[in-house]
Amino acid sequence: MSDKGIDEVIEFFKALGDLSRLRLIRILASSEENLYCVADLAKKLGITQPAVSQHLKVLRHIGVVSSSKMGFRVYYRINRDVLTGLRGNMDALCKSSDIPCPKGEVCETCTGAFCPMK
Numbered sequence: 001m002s003d004k005g006i007d008e009v010i011e012f013f014k015a016l017g018d019l020s021r022l023r024l025i026r027i028l029a030s031s032e033e034n035l036y037c038v039a040d041l042a043k044k045l046g047i048t049q050p051a052v053s054q055h056l057k058v059l060r061h062i063g064v065v066s067s068s069k070m071g072f073r074v075y076y077r078i079n080r081d082v083l084t085g086l087r088g089n090m091d092a093l094c095k096s097s098d099i100p101c102p103k104g105e106v107c108e109t110c111t112g113a114f115c116p117m118k
Contacts, residue, residue: 011062012086020045021055025064028078035075 015021027044028036038056042049056076059065063082067074 008062008086009090012064015058015062015064018055018058020047020051021059024052024055024059025078028065028076029080029083034077036077037073037075039073041076 016025023045024041027041028034036044038049038052041056042052045052056065056067060067063079064086065076066079067076069075
């Protein structure tokens with residue numbers, strides 16, 4: 001897994017470190033129409049609109065949520081392509097943990113040209 005992939009996984013886990021954000025993802029991902037405004041999400045979650053906006057900002061930063069303006073409101077949807085990419089990075093991370101270093105080195109210090117981790 002590349003350093004970029006590792007950074008993406010780290011940011012993803014940081015974003016998921018909050019119950020409200022997990023609930024937002026679940027709501028957005030389970031919707032047939034896949035569109036909600038902040039007011040709708042605040043009502044469903046039982047939290048304030050400013051709190052929802054802050055959580056959505058974090059989720060937009062990692063690309064899991066995208067938005068589009070329709071009239072006076074902004075509607076949010078889940079970005080399934082980003083979730084699929086993050087799943088791929090997680091799969092690569094999990095697979096790499098099953099592969100011992102052929103040189104018996106610690107990964108950060110290994111200089112092996114055929115290192116499966118690089």
